[in-house]
Amino acid sequence: MQLNQQELQNLRHLIGSHETTEKKLNFYAQQCQDPQVKQLLQQSAQAASQTRQKLLSFLS
Template sequence: MMNLNEIELQNLRHIIGAHETASAKMNDYAQRCNDQQIKQYFQQSAQSAQQTKQQLMSFLQG
């Protein structure tokens, strides 16, 4: 893990949580959507948020 101070670690955890929440919301919106283009937009947004979360988590793992 990188040498993060406590404030940086708390901020990183907060940002990771926000991306997890965004991903979950976008997936929910996609499931409720009838318009295929909008559904695809929400699915892509959810995937992007999940990928960003994984990238941020890599800072905690190594």
């Protein structure tokens, strides 16, 4: 599958956004005192990581 320049740019933007989201959610989870909220943040960070990995697979 060949991506055009616009698609490639959009894909890179999405990958970067998911990476930023993952880092922020992990940071918030580290600061969190409530175990339920902490778990939710960690799960959301993991989901962002999985989506980022899936998006990265389109680059290969």
